[in-house]
Amino acid sequence: MADLSADIQQQVLAARNDKQVLNIVGGASKSFMGREAVGERLDVSGHSGIVNYQPVELVLTARAGTQLTEIEAALAQNNQMLAFEPPRFSGVATIGGTLACNQSGPGRPWTGSVRDHVLGVRLINGLGEHLRFGGQVMKNVAGYDVSRLQAGAMGSLGVITEISLKVLPKPAARCTIVWDMGAQDAINFMNQLAARPKPLSAACWLQGRLYVRLSGAFSAVEATVKEWKGIELEHRHADEFWRQLGQQELSFFEISSSVRQGSSIGNVDMPLWRFSVNSAASIPSLDEHCIIDWGGSQRWLRGEQDKLHMESLAASAGGQVCLYAGGDRRSEVMHTTPAVLQIIQKRIKASFDPDGIFNPGRLYNWM
Amino acid sequence: MSTTNKLSKDELCQLFCEFIAPQNVIADEETLKPYECDGLSMYCEMPLIVVLPETVEQVQEVLRVCHRFGIPLVARGAGTGLCAGAMPNAEGVVLSLAKFKNILEVNPQTRTARLQPGVRNLAISEAAAEFGLYYGPDPSSQIACTIGGNVAENSGGVHCLKYGLTVHNVLSVEMLTVEGERVTLGNDGLDSCGLDLLALINGSEGLLGVVTEIQVKLLPIPEKARVVMAGFDNVQQAGDSVGGIIASGIIPAGLEMMDSYAISAAEDFAKAGYPKDAKALLLCEVDGTAEEVQEHIEQVEKLFHSFGATSVRTSQTEAERALLWKGRKSAFPAVGRISPDYYCMDGTIPRGQLAHVLTEMQRLSDYYQLRVANVFHAGDGNLHPLILFDANVPGEFDKTEEFGGKILELCVAVGGCITGEHGVGIEKIRQMSVQFTELELLQFNAIKDAFDPVGTLNPGKGVPTLRRCQEYRSIEPKARNKEGVAHG
Numbered sequence: 001m002a003d004l005s006a007d008i009q010q011q012v013l014a015a016r017n018d019k020q021v022l023n024i025v026g027g028a029s030k031s032f033m034g035r036e037a038v039g040e041r042l043d044v045s046g047h048s049g050i051v052n053y054q055p056v057e058l059v060l061t062a063r064a065g066t067q068l069t070e071i072e073a074a075l076a077q078n079n080q081m082l083a084f085e086p087p088r089f090s091g092v093a094t095i096g097g098t099l100a101c102n103q104s105g106p107g108r109p110w111t112g113s114v115r116d117h118v119l120g121v122r123l124i125n126g127l128g129e130h131l132r133f134g135g136q137v138m139k140n141v142a143g144y145d146v147s148r149l150q151a152g153a154m155g156s157l158g159v160i161t162e163i164s165l166k167v168l169p170k171p172a173a174r175c176t177i178v179w180d181m182g183a184q185d186a187i188n189f190m191n192q193l194a195a196r197p198k199p200l201s202a203a204c205w206l207q208g209r210l211y212v213r214l215s216g217a218f219s220a221v222e223a224t225v226k227e228w229k230g231i232e233l234e235h236r237h238a239d240e241f242w243r244q245l246g247q248q249e250l251s252f253f254e255i256s257s258s259v260r261q262g263s264s265i266g267n268v269d270m271p272l273w274r275f276s277v278n279s280a281a282s283i284p285s286l287d288e289h290c291i292i293d294w295g296g297s298q299r300w301l302r303g304e305q306d307k308l309h310m311e312s313l314a315a316s317a318g319g320q321v322c323l324y325a326g327g328d329r330r331s332e333v334m335h336t337t338p339a340v341l342q343i344i345q346k347r348i349k350a351s352f353d354p355d356g357i358f359n360p361g362r363l364y365n366w367m
Numbered sequence: 368m369s370t371t372n373k374l375s376k377d378e379l380c381q382l383f384c385e386f387i388a389p390q391n392v393i394a395d396e397e398t399l400k401p402y403e404c405d406g407l408s409m410y411c412e413m414p415l416i417v418v419l420p421e422t423v424e425q426v427q428e429v430l431r432v433c434h435r436f437g438i439p440l441v442a443r444g445a446g447t448g449l450c451a452g453a454m455p456n457a458e459g460v461v462l463s464l465a466k467f468k469n470i471l472e473v474n475p476q477t478r479t480a481r482l483q484p485g486v487r488n489l490a491i492s493e494a495a496a497e498f499g500l501y502y503g504p505d506p507s508s509q510i511a512c513t514i515g516g517n518v519a520e521n522s523g524g525v526h527c528l529k530y531g532l533t534v535h536n537v538l539s540v541e542m543l544t545v546e547g548e549r550v551t552l553g554n555d556g557l558d559s560c561g562l563d564l565l566a567l568i569n570g571s572e573g574l575l576g577v578v579t580e581i582q583v584k585l586l587p588i589p590e591k592a593r594v595v596m597a598g599f600d601n602v603q604q605a606g607d608s609v610g611g612i613i614a615s616g617i618i619p620a621g622l623e624m625m626d627s628y629a630i631s632a633a634e635d636f637a638k639a640g641y642p643k644d645a646k647a648l649l650l651c652e653v654d655g656t657a658e659e660v661q662e663h664i665e666q667v668e669k670l671f672h673s674f675g676a677t678s679v680r681t682s683q684t685e686a687e688r689a690l691l692w693k694g695r696k697s698a699f700p701a702v703g704r705i706s707p708d709y710y711c712m713d714g715t716i717p718r719g720q721l722a723h724v725l726t727e728m729q730r731l732s733d734y735y736q737l738r739v740a741n742v743f744h745a746g747d748g749n750l751h752p753l754i755l756f757d758a759n760v761p762g763e764f765d766k767t768e769e770f771g772g773k774i775l776e777l778c779v780a781v782g783g784c785i786t787g788e789h790g791v792g793i794e795k796i797r798q799m800s801v802q803f804t805e806l807e808l809l810q811f812n813a814i815k816d817a818f819d820p821v822g823t824l825n826p827g828k829g830v831p832t833l834r835r836c837q838e839y840r841s842i843e844p845k846a847r848n849k850e851g852v853a854h855g
Contacts, residue, residue: 056610057717057748079616108557115563116535129806137715138528138747139787141521141570142795142802143811143830145534148566152558169616191476195499197587198656219658276556280477297557318555334560340548344817345562351813363561 003063004047005122005130005161011042012159012357013128021360024155026065026097029089032255033101034154034362036329044096044159050074051162052136059119059136061164064096071095075167083111083168087247096160102152105246106202106213109194109279109295111168115151122162123150126353136164149348155359156367157352171201171215173222176238177230179210183287186210190295191280198224204245205292206252211241245293252291252302255325271327273310275299278318286313300324311335332365342366374436376415379460383418386428391419391466402461405446405453406508409710409764410793414441414455419463423541423549423579429462430547430577439826442573444485444516447508449711450792452520452572452828459826462577464515470494471580477555478585479538484515484578488522491583500585503530506788507696514581521570523788525621525695528746529654530586532788534569541580542568545819555582567814572790573825575818589654592620593664594688597671598645598678602626605647606721608674609745612651615670617663621652622746626725628705629698629740629753636701639694642678649676649745650695652688695742699753702740706755709740710767714778715787718748727777728752735770737763749787750778776801791829799831809833 015022021039028045031037048065055078062071068082069091075081085105086098093103099121104113120134123146133146150160181189186205190212193200199216212230214221225232233241244250255269277283279296291300297319301310307323314321320335327333337345342364349356349367361367374382376394383392393399394416403411415438420426433440439459446453455461467483470490474480475498480491488509492501505524506512512522517533518540530536539553553565568575599605605624612619625633625641625648634641641648649671653663664681671679682688694701702709716724725741732739738755752774756767775785775798785791785798799808811830815822 054717054719056614057719058613059717078614102558102563104558112531112535113558115558115566116531125810129810131804131807131810133807133810135715135782135784137717137783137787139523139532139715139744139749140784141788141790142784142786142799143791143807144575144814145521145566145570146810146814148534149563151563151566152560153562156562169613169618172616191478195475195478195587197499197590199659216655217659217662219662220656223656223658276554276558278477278555281555294557320554320556320560322560337561338550340544340550341552341561341564344544344550344564347817348562348564348567348814351817352810 001049002046003049004044005124008042008044008047008159008161009124009128009130012124012126015040015042015357016126016128016355019355021357024159024359026094027067027089027092029093030097030101030103032325035333035365037362038360042159044161045094047161048094055080058138058167059164060167061136061162062095063162064160065094067091068093068095068098079170080167081170082117082165084108084114084117085246086114089247095163095165099150099160099163100153100155106204106242106293109297110201113151115148117166118147118151118163119166120164121147121150121160123158123160125158126355126357130161134164138166154363156349156363158358171199173218174201174213174215175221175225176211176213176233176241177225177228178212178233179230180208181210182208183290183292184282186292187280187282187287187296193228194279194295202242203295213238213242245291250291252300269326270302271304271323272325273301273305273321274324275301275314275317275321276319277314281317283313283317307332334364337364374438379416379436379438382432383416383429387418387420387425391421393417393419402443402446402455402463405443405448405451407449407451407792407794410451410454412455412457414461415458417461417463419466421466423543426462426577426579427543427547427549429460430543430545433460433823434546434821437821437823439823441825442515442519442577444513444519445487445511447512448516448520448790448792449713450786450790450794452790452792452825454793456826464513467515467579473498473585475500478587479555480583480585482514482581482583484513484518484581486514488512488514488517495585496588499588501588502583503536503586504533507699514583515578518569518578518581519571519573520788520790523744523747523749525623525744528622529618529620534566536584537565537569537581538584539582540565540568540578542576542578544576545821545824553582570790572792572829574815574829575824589620591657591660592652592654592688593660593682594650594652594691595664595667595671595679595681596641596691597649597651597676598642599647599649599675600645600677602647602725603722604675605649606718606745608649608671608676609718611670611674612667615666617653617666619651619667619746620654621650622744623650623695624648624743624745625695625698626741628738629702629742632701632705632740633694633698636704637690637694637697639690640680641694645677650691698742702753702755706738707757707759708755710754710756710771712750712752712754712771712774713786713789714750714775714783715748716750716778716781716783718745720781720783721745724750724777724781728774731770731773735766737767737770744787747787748783772798793828796828796831805833
């Protein structure tokens with residue numbers, strides 16, 4: 001609960017001076033993501049605390065090391081929430097890491113991602129300059145959108161120190177209905193449901209069952225449940241299902257603790273692949289084995305696979321794939337980037353971090 | 368970047384005519400004239416040449432030529448922008464994308480549309496309507512403005528508190544780099560690996576690349592929408608009731624406020640039945656399923672009464688809803704009737720600062736002896752003060768511009784920003800150094816360099832070069848402190 005930004009700034013300046021590369025760590029809950037981390041650990045978890053929260057403005061500002069649980073507890077007191085439903089990873093995930101890894105939960109197609117909710121950031125770039133971008137208001141088109149650029153950058157552009165987010169009221173009511181059906185039927189059905197003006201807030205298929213969550217005004221949820229005629233799940237079970245899915249705690253996601261901590265030595269975990277694709281696409285060879293979330297847009301697959309083959313399947317489904325966890329973390333884990341975009345990304349990286357001290361190679365071998 | 372010493376205007380014309388039909392290469396004064404400005408007509412400049420290519424390959428070739436000879440290039444959609452972002456460069460080429468008008472695909476299954484950049488915003492919703500879908504962002508200029516321009520400015524509109532800005536509704540773009548290379552940013556899925564260049568492109572004002580195709584999300588048309596109008600005796604109560612609605616857990620589809628000037632001008636113009644004696648008027652639109660709208664409308668009516676509304680009226684029919692909106696939507700032209708000219712500003716503020724900001728603005732209005740009417744996207748804190756002036760009175764526009772600058776500085780002082788949806792362009796480039804430090808501006812310039820190292824894409828817009836903001840700082844401090852803009 002302290003402002004350690006001056007200390008962090010000093011550490012960055014020292015690292016630059018010593019040509020020492022840094023591995024930025026908050027709650028260390030997502031060490032398993034990206035490529036193997038190198039460099040000296042720069043711990044930002046102590047730089048935490050909610051700086052400003054105005055419920056009627058729908059805006060919260062917190063230091064990057066603030067745990068999601070702390071933020072969500074403060075929001076809950078005002079019946080508000082982080083609408084992008086980020087995974088808390090046993091309660092240690094921080095808001096900074098959540099943004100850096102662009103982590104969002106089941107509601108993402110309807111309520112947006114962390115990238116969609118970020119309004120402003122402060123960050124320390126590779127020159128040790130503490131900069132502020134965006135703001136604490138809903139709309140701000142002055143300058144380039146450096147705040148959203150941090151989403152998924154995995155700390156490669158700087159140390160995020162502070163984040164302002166749009167927050168939203170919790171829906172008054174929710175209900176989950178299920179249907180038993182195969183993957184292909186579920187993909188078609190999820191897309192049909194999403195075209196209707198109803199309070200749909202999540203749609204996920206796994207192991208022969210389609211789960212659909214409705215959230216909103218009591219009357220709207222109630223009427224839609226009647227109209228759609230699925231099997232209504234008991235609230236307790238439904239909440240637990242969405243929690244386990246969103247928190248990546250279903251057994252499907254299981255990642256051993258050594259891998260979770262980012263150790264690739266003796267890594268025996270089955271690779272976990274994450275596809276981000278066209279919601280209506282069918283990938284016949286995989287779909288039945290996947291968790292199909294986000295109304296069809298996100299698909300999780302477990303197992304040893306050839307990465308290039310996965311990439312070609314993802315591309316023909318209109319999207320991309322990454323090796324989310326497990327497998328070989330020394331090779332590339334992200335979808336292959338075309339040469340022109342590699343050049344632009346490298347130049348952007350250099351514009352923030354000319355000496356390449358932040359999380360080198362974490363996102364790509366070439367960056 | 369000096370160009371013309373390498374290539375004369377005639378030579379450049381000839382070069383373009385080798386791959387673009389000659390009638391689409393404009394070089395004569397008379398035909399160039401309409402391109403001298405965008406929607407902010409106070410800022411004008413005649414371009415050297417305007418080209419209207421018809422294929423992506425032609426656009427690519429235009430970029431290559433400009434890159435090779437270091438010629439400034441300004442991309443242009445419908446020219447409805449309000450920050451002089453599409454104002455030409457005197458030594459440069461205007462690249463009009465007006466011929467790229469095709470809706471390439473509306474896919475009802477995936478609820479997406481693929482569009483050329485010159486497609487009008489409203490045309491997307493019109494094409495999607497047969498499938499019960501529409502495109503969310505609805506800037507006031509939606510009848511004319513294009514999706515390419517919307518991406519450049521990250522346009523908002525009345526409904527963006529609930530449905531987001533352009534950046535939230537674009538899935539992918541095809542873009543040409545300054546060198547003319549084709550790249551795709553984003554994909555059919557919702558997330559991409561690597562740096563989120565799509566987020567950077569939205570709102571980049573044509574400084575980073577030229578977008579040639581856009582894929583947007585479409586939303587189901589809500590079953591029902593109704594609007595509640597409420598009049599208030601004072602602005603504070605109106606502002607508080609906006610907070611009250613948000614605190615109650617309702618996210619309205621639209622939540623607009625007008626002050627007494629705007630109310631009375633709009634009412635005289637539209638005859639919508641606005642209470643002309645009110646000091647502030649709120650329009651709160653609620654949409655969703657029929658049941659949800661009924662439930663929320665009752666809550667909103669109650670809230671307005673409890674916050675001291677002097678009149679509350681709810682639309683009973685679609686016609687009545689349209690009429691209540693007509694007043695708001697015609698507020699700008701209506702204000703135009705009570706003054707020879709008006710200048711529309713675009714700051715954002717934390718909503719809680721509204722009363723303070725309006726009081727300060729009145730003080731500035733008295734100081735400058737210029738009237739100001741306020742139209743406010745109250746839901747998301749986006750303020751549109753309209754400064755009334757007469758361009759025929761010598762010096763009055765300069766005074767207006769200075770007043771406008773002070774309003775933007777006031778927005779920054781209370782924790783807001785200098786532009787919510789109109790963009791920086793040339794108009795607000797001086798205020799960039801009020802919102803950002805020199806180091807932050809340097810970082811912006813470094814990002815620009817990553818895409819466009821020579822700086823030929825829309826030069827002089829969006830982000831000031833350091834030299835420029837130092838000049839502003841050294842010249843301006845006295846003028847800036849003169850009125851002692853209060854920090855709220």
